[in-house]
Amino acid sequence: MDYSLKSPSIHFKKNARISSIEEYQELYQESITNPDTFWAREASELAWQKPWDEVLQWEAPDAKWFTNAKVNVSENCIDRHIIAGKGDKTAILWEGELGEKREISYKQLQVEVSRVANVLKAKGIIAGDKVLIYMPMIPEAAFAMLACARIGAVHTVVFGGFAADAISDRLADSQAKLIMTSDGGYRRGKVIELKAVVDKALEQPNCVESVIVFERTKQGVDMLVGRDDWYHDLVPSVSDDCPTQGFDSEHPLFILYTSGSTGKPKGILHTSGGYLVGTYVTSKYIFDLKDDDIYWCTADVGWITGHSYIVYGPLANGATQVMYEGAPNYPDFGRFWEIIERYKVSIFYTAPTAIRAFIKAGDDLVDKSDISSLRLLGTVGEPINPEAWDWYYHKIGQGNCPIVDTWWQTETGAIMIAPLPGCMDTKPGSATLPFFGIDADILDEQGNTCSTGEVGKLVIKQPWPSMLRGIYKNPQRFKEQYWSDYPNYYTVGDGAMRDEDGCIWITGRLDDVLNISGHRLGTAEVESALVEHDAVSEAAVVGKPHDIKGESIVAFVILKDGFEDSDELIIKLKAQVVKSIGALARPDEIYIVPGLPKTRSGKIMRRLLKELVKTGAVTGNVTTLEDSSIIDTIIDIVAL
Numbered sequence: 001m002d003y004s005l006k007s008p009s010i011h012f013k014k015n016a017r018i019s020s021i022e023e024y025q026e027l028y029q030e031s032i033t034n035p036d037t038f039w040a041r042e043a044s045e046l047a048w049q050k051p052w053d054e055v056l057q058w059e060a061p062d063a064k065w066f067t068n069a070k071v072n073v074s075e076n077c078i079d080r081h082i083i084a085g086k087g088d089k090t091a092i093l094w095e096g097e098l099g100e101k102r103e104i105s106y107k108q109l110q111v112e113v114s115r116v117a118n119v120l121k122a123k124g125i126i127a128g129d130k131v132l133i134y135m136p137m138i139p140e141a142a143f144a145m146l147a148c149a150r151i152g153a154v155h156t157v158v159f160g161g162f163a164a165d166a167i168s169d170r171l172a173d174s175q176a177k178l179i180m181t182s183d184g185g186y187r188r189g190k191v192i193e194l195k196a197v198v199d200k201a202l203e204q205p206n207c208v209e210s211v212i213v214f215e216r217t218k219q220g221v222d223m224l225v226g227r228d229d230w231y232h233d234l235v236p237s238v239s240d241d242c243p244t245q246g247f248d249s250e251h252p253l254f255i256l257y258t259s260g261s262t263g264k265p266k267g268i269l270h271t272s273g274g275y276l277v278g279t280y281v282t283s284k285y286i287f288d289l290k291d292d293d294i295y296w297c298t299a300d301v302g303w304i305t306g307h308s309y310i311v312y313g314p315l316a317n318g319a320t321q322v323m324y325e326g327a328p329n330y331p332d333f334g335r336f337w338e339i340i341e342r343y344k345v346s347i348f349y350t351a352p353t354a355i356r357a358f359i360k361a362g363d364d365l366v367d368k369s370d371i372s373s374l375r376l377l378g379t380v381g382e383p384i385n386p387e388a389w390d391w392y393y394h395k396i397g398q399g400n401c402p403i404v405d406t407w408w409q410t411e412t413g414a415i416m417i418a419p420l421p422g423c424m425d426t427k428p429g430s431a432t433l434p435f436f437g438i439d440a441d442i443l444d445e446q447g448n449t450c451s452t453g454e455v456g457k458l459v460i461k462q463p464w465p466s467m468l469r470g471i472y473k474n475p476q477r478f479k480e481q482y483w484s485d486y487p488n489y490y491t492v493g494d495g496a497m498r499d500e501d502g503c504i505w506i507t508g509r510l511d512d513v514l515n516i517s518g519h520r521l522g523t524a525e526v527e528s529a530l531v532e533h534d535a536v537s538e539a540a541v542v543g544k545p546h547d548i549k550g551e552s553i554v555a556f557v558i559l560k561d562g563f564e565d566s567d568e569l570i571i572k573l574k575a576q577v578v579k580s581i582g583a584l585a586r587p588d589e590i591y592i593v594p595g596l597p598k599t600r601s602g603k604i605m606r607r608l609l610k611e612l613v614k615t616g617a618v619t620g621n622v623t624t625l626e627d628s629s630i631i632d633t634i635i636d637i638v639a640l
């Protein structure tokens with residue numbers, strides 16, 4: 001394995017936006033000591049309908065960025081480029097899983113987005129109303145998001161892999177009035193029926209007045225007269241002119257639900273001006289985006305990565321990007337490399353879990369395609385193991401492309417820690433240094449900065465433009481969750497350490513949140529899904545290291561009297577979780593146990609279970625347990 005530091009090539013450096021470490025340091029220094037100057041300069045590259053009074057108003061934990069400015073995010077992602085003469089430039093190169101191709105210019109994007117926006121208006125949607133989007137990876141998903149932004153409606157996108165209950169929970173919390181969906185989407189050649197899931201979700205009480213259905217898979221769906229309309233019956237017939245009204249910089253842009261330590265996901269709220277600036281600036285510098293790049297982020301729009309680095313960041317930069325509908329292994333694991341060759345992708349952003357799956361699939365599939373157009377690679381979602389980094393660097397980057405390992409979260413809105421590719425040496429496994437304006441530190445329990453090599457809590461000590469503005473309808477939880485460990489500092493929830501070069505290594509979550517294939521899932525969410533089953537009285541869920549997914553889900557379940565352990569029951573319990581959350585939460589292993597390791601106050605010691613599934617044993621003191629013999633019982637059950 002080659003763990004040496006990797007410097008960008010002379011060629012890369014020469015053309016990079018930031019090409020020397022001194023330049024980074026100077027700008028970083030300015031961004032921390034003089035954030036107003038730094039952010040005002042960057043923000044002024046965008047279109048504002050009314051300038052701001054102050055760059056930042058900060059009363060922890062409440063930030064207002066670009067106060068009293070008026071801005072339209074959709075205008076910045078579309079109209080701004082047309083005015084600059086780039087209307088014919090391709091915005092989206094879309095490829096369907098079946099191989100269909102669509103090419104959408106910025107001018108066409110304006111037409112499509114304006115039409116959808118006019119349809120939303122005709123359906124009575126006004127600024128501040130919530131619109132739930134549940135769509136596959138088709139351009140219409142981006143149109144829907146940008147249409148909301150255009151008229152000040154607040155979107156809440158739900159990943160197409162989530163189940164009906166996940167939609168109804170989000171409908172109940174957000175009070176969305178309209179849903180944009182499609183009949184279905186393709187995944188590994190199969191039709192995923194989205195509209196049917198929406199119908200099921202709508203059996204629960206809700207405030208939805210209209211459902212707009214894009215026709216993609218044509219398998220036939222139920223349409224409820226008066227509530228449901230086909231996209232193609234509405235969109236083509238309305239005006240393609242929808243003026244971009246300016247909204248307050250702090251006007252909500254979207255709510256995206258993410259897992260935490262409780263049974264229900266929390267609605268992370270992002271607003272307009274600051275989020276736009278944050279995603280714009282990070283895309284520009286970290287991906288070193290240039291006018292002639294072909295950029296491809298393989299995420300789904302249902303996650304924050306899709307929001308920030310498919311829709312808002314790249315489009316705010318006027319980039320040309322590839323959007324792909326389907327799975328990386330359809331028809332085989334060569335699909336991504338074929339796409340890179342076909343569109344001459346120059347910047348490629350994906351997840352470590354995908355890289356590990358590619359390694360397993362074998363190098364032959366890579367060798368079939370010419371991927372020499374690549375110049376920059378990125379990863380996101382979890383720490384990347386050095387083996388995967390090494391393969392990505394040599395096999396995909398051909399030793400020629402810097403890798404930006406980007407650390408950030410749904411809450412941070414934009415990338416926080418990552419190398420600037422033209423000026424930093426990279427190390428396999430480290431996200432390296434904080435981005436401009438990000439005052440990151442690693443603290444011990446007393447609030448002191450950890451020494452080199454010491455693992456502590458990662459915190460952010462100053463506000464940044466794309467930071468979350470709250471948990472929707474739950475200011476108390478917002479304060480407790482993120483702002484209560486240390487006064488006025490944002491606590492990330494990840495452990496981290498600094499090495500002798502000052503580079504930051506993320507060591508993983510410190511809370512009961514799992515990272516399954518780069519997706520966040522709360523142990524409590526899976527537990528409450530299990531407990532919904534009649535047979536279950538109690539459940540504890542932990543993550544176990546998995547060589548492709550990063551972590552797999554292991555559940556320990558106590559049955560109610562009258563129920564017995566059987567293969568059928570295990571299958572049913574797994575199905576229960578899929579039904580209530582979605583396939584991504586399906587437990588890999590379920591063990592029926594007579595009890596769980598609990599403290600005398602009744603708290604489940606998941607830490608012990610985690611060690612047990614990882615190593616098959618539990619070291620250390622178990623005398624604080626209410627019943628320490630349960631550990632041996634569980635060890636025997638797992639070993640069977």
Ligand code: WT7
Pocket residue numbers: 258304305379380381382383384405406407408409410411431492493494506508509515518519520
């Ligand atoms: C959590 C955030 C950010 C978009 C995708 C996930 C982990 C994310 C990295 C990275 C190490 C990472 C952290 C973080 N994470 N990127 N480059 N290195 N860990 O967004 O669902 O909000 O999850 O993902 O644990 O807290 P998310």
